[in-house]
Amino acid sequence: MFFQTLTAALDEISEKVNYTMDSLLPISAGTREGKLLEAMRYVTLSRGKRLRPFLLVSSANLFGVGQESSLRAAAAIEFIHTYSLVHDDLPAMDNDDLRRGQASCHVKYDEATAILTGDALLTFAFEVLANDSVHQDAAVRVELIQAVAQAAGAGGMVGGQMLDIIAEHNKLELGEIVRLQRMKTGELFAISCEAGAILGKAQRLQRQALRAYAYSIGVAFQIIDDLLDVEGSRQETGKAVGKDQGRGKATLISAVGIEQARFHAELLTEQAINHLAVFDNRADCLRELAKYIITRYN
Amino acid sequence: MFFQTLTAALDEISEKVNYTMDSLLPISAGTREGKLLEAMRYVTLSRGKRLRPFLLVSSANLFGVGQESSLRAAAAIEFIHTYSLVHDDLPAMDNDDLRRGQASCHVKYDEATAILTGDALLTFAFEVLANDSVHQDAAVRVELIQAVAQAAGAGGMVGGQMLDIIAEHNKLELGEIVRLQRMKTGELFAISCEAGAILGKAQRLQRQALRAYAYSIGVAFQIIDDLLDVEGSRQETGKAVGKDQGRGKATLISAVGIEQARFHAELLTEQAINHLAVFDNRADCLRELAKYIITRYN
Numbered sequence: 001m002f003f004q005t006l007t008a009a010l011d012e013i014s015e016k017v018n019y020t021m022d023s024l025l026p027i028s029a030g031t032r033e034g035k036l037l038e039a040m041r042y043v044t045l046s047r048g049k050r051l052r053p054f055l056l057v058s059s060a061n062l063f064g065v066g067q068e069s070s071l072r073a074a075a076a077i078e079f080i081h082t083y084s085l086v087h088d089d090l091p092a093m094d095n096d097d098l099r100r101g102q103a104s105c106h107v108k109y110d111e112a113t114a115i116l117t118g119d120a121l122l123t124f125a126f127e128v129l130a131n132d133s134v135h136q137d138a139a140v141r142v143e144l145i146q147a148v149a150q151a152a153g154a155g156g157m158v159g160g161q162m163l164d165i166i167a168e169h170n171k172l173e174l175g176e177i178v179r180l181q182r183m184k185t186g187e188l189f190a191i192s193c194e195a196g197a198i199l200g201k202a203q204r205l206q207r208q209a210l211r212a213y214a215y216s217i218g219v220a221f222q223i224i225d226d227l228l229d230v231e232g233s234r235q236e237t238g239k240a241v242g243k244d245q246g247r248g249k250a251t252l253i254s255a256v257g258i259e260q261a262r263f264h265a266e267l268l269t270e271q272a273i274n275h276l277a278v279f280d281n282r283a284d285c286l287r288e289l290a291k292y293i294i295t296r297y298n
Numbered sequence: 299m300f301f302q303t304l305t306a307a308l309d310e311i312s313e314k315v316n317y318t319m320d321s322l323l324p325i326s327a328g329t330r331e332g333k334l335l336e337a338m339r340y341v342t343l344s345r346g347k348r349l350r351p352f353l354l355v356s357s358a359n360l361f362g363v364g365q366e367s368s369l370r371a372a373a374a375i376e377f378i379h380t381y382s383l384v385h386d387d388l389p390a391m392d393n394d395d396l397r398r399g400q401a402s403c404h405v406k407y408d409e410a411t412a413i414l415t416g417d418a419l420l421t422f423a424f425e426v427l428a429n430d431s432v433h434q435d436a437a438v439r440v441e442l443i444q445a446v447a448q449a450a451g452a453g454g455m456v457g458g459q460m461l462d463i464i465a466e467h468n469k470l471e472l473g474e475i476v477r478l479q480r481m482k483t484g485e486l487f488a489i490s491c492e493a494g495a496i497l498g499k500a501q502r503l504q505r506q507a508l509r510a511y512a513y514s515i516g517v518a519f520q521i522i523d524d525l526l527d528v529e530g531s532r533q534e535t536g537k538a539v540g541k542d543q544g545r546g547k548a549t550l551i552s553a554v555g556i557e558q559a560r561f562h563a564e565l566l567t568e569q570a571i572n573h574l575a576v577f578d579n580r581a582d583c584l585r586e587l588a589k590y591i592i593t594r595y596n
Contacts, residue, residue, distance in 0.1 A: 037452055093410050093413060116385075123456065126424045127443075137436075142428045145443060153418055158334065158417050161414055162331040183331075
């Protein structure tokens with residue numbers, strides 16, 4: 001498959017993964033606890049960039065993986081990303097009332113529902129990954145599940161969230177800020193690309209190249225996100241801005257300043273593109289994405 | 299393996315699963331986010347009855363499953379049970395400050411840490427289940443992961459928690475109370491027994507019998523728990539009591555009264571033992587457990 005432009009490719013995968021998530025999510029049968037299923041749909045099917053699904057499907061395409069397979073795995077990763085946003089927005093965490101241009105889950109519903117919605121989405125992600133529609137080979141599915149759990153857990157995304165909370169009340173060392181970015185954002189980006197390689201039974205070198213690429217753009221993306229928080233508008237980002245500063249939260253920007261942070265993000269983008277040297281022009285959409293992430297801030 | 303008495307068997311499996319959980323849980327390497335790993339250990343390695351591990355290991359023993367296998371699967375289920383308690387105790391949920399005789403996670407640490415500790419434990423459970431030490435056959439592991447995710451998710455435990463929260467502010471129909479009990483407690487009990495059957499590649503009839511047994515004692519257990527909440531002491535139960543009544547929460551007791559609820563629990567216990575008729579005396583410890591659950595209230 002060849003994409004004319006990155007935007008068209010992003011839109012296409014976004015639409016397909018939305019459709020996949022929609023068809024996977026259970027529908028409320030009118031029971032009282034159906035509120036939970038409604039909330040799961042509310043947070044998942046809102047507008048989102050679907051960068052992780054894009055990474056997964058684009059990586060899987062390099063190895064000729066069927067799209068039903070890659071889209072289901074992509075939906076699972078997006079469920080995990082979404083649950084992390086729902087919990088992150090809670091009053092006890094980042095206390096954000098706006099997400100993807102709409103009221104956060106705990107504002108639209110209530111805190112208890114938001115906690116349970118996150119729990120249900122995380123659990124559902126593993127149910128989806130265990131299903132044989134993701135891959136006919138059970139060994140591939142357990143490998144994927146194990147890698148996703150590692151990326152999303154205490155040694156990855158959740159550990160990064162913990163460090164992020166700590167950063168609100170403590171000055172972090174530069175090394176800790178780098179680790180925070182790697183864990184909080186880098187790990188889920190990395191597993192998104194790696195999942196494509198796992199599904200395609202790729203060679204070790206290709207798998208490592210995709211991981212390295214994804215780490216780099218993940219961290220670049222996080223830096224740009226922090227820059228937008230400092231300088232962007234609520235309308236542009238679809239969420240509250242200026243909150244990190246207001247809370248005195250340690251980010252790369254507070255540590256090294258706007259210019260240096262921006263330079264670092266640009267350098268990471270170059271590195272990311274370099275890691276893709278082992279792939280031919282079928283990886284162009286991944287190369288384009290790396291450039292796109294930087295231009296979000298320009 | 300033959301157990302002299304149920305208490306000895308409960309103690310033995312409890313000790314072994316504690317050891318397994320201890321050896322599986324990562325150790326804080328002195329990083330700031332190591333607080334998360336400490337909290338995971340704090341909530342998991344506290345005293346607990348370990349009923350679900352007992353069900354899993356006892357069921358697996360019926361089919362000659364090796365104990366490394368069944369103990370790891372049991373640890374995963376206990377991680378899931380523990381995460382649900384950590385989230386359930388949060389101020390936005392049941393707001394309990396005492397759990398298993400010690401300060402709840404959000405009291406000992408803080409709310410953000412408790413939310414993330416639950417998230418990390420749930421994720422870790424799937425990482426453990428995906429590991430080949432649980433079973434050499436990847437197809438068995440994905441079957442287990444899928445069944446566990448279904449039992450723990452929106453159609454099971456988390457859905458039951460949602461209904462439980464709703465029960466605080468709404469009068470539930472009797473049918474809804476029964477569904478609440480089945481989802482909130484029954485499903486995780488059922489998968490605990492079923493997991494033993496999955497690991498042992500049991501016949502369908504045996505697997506169904508174990509599920510039916512576990513549902514019945516799960517619901518009986520929930521009723522006894524509610525009875526203890528009404529009449530027990532904080533010391534006996536290791537958690538705050540009288541809270542359901544204080545909050546006007548709909549339980550089977552508020553719907554049909556103490557005597558009827560107790561009678562129903564006794565009947566369920568009898569039914570549970572009946573379901574085990576397909577097994578010989580190797581299932582005696584499961585029969586004993588059913589009786590034990592009722593005697594907690596006597």
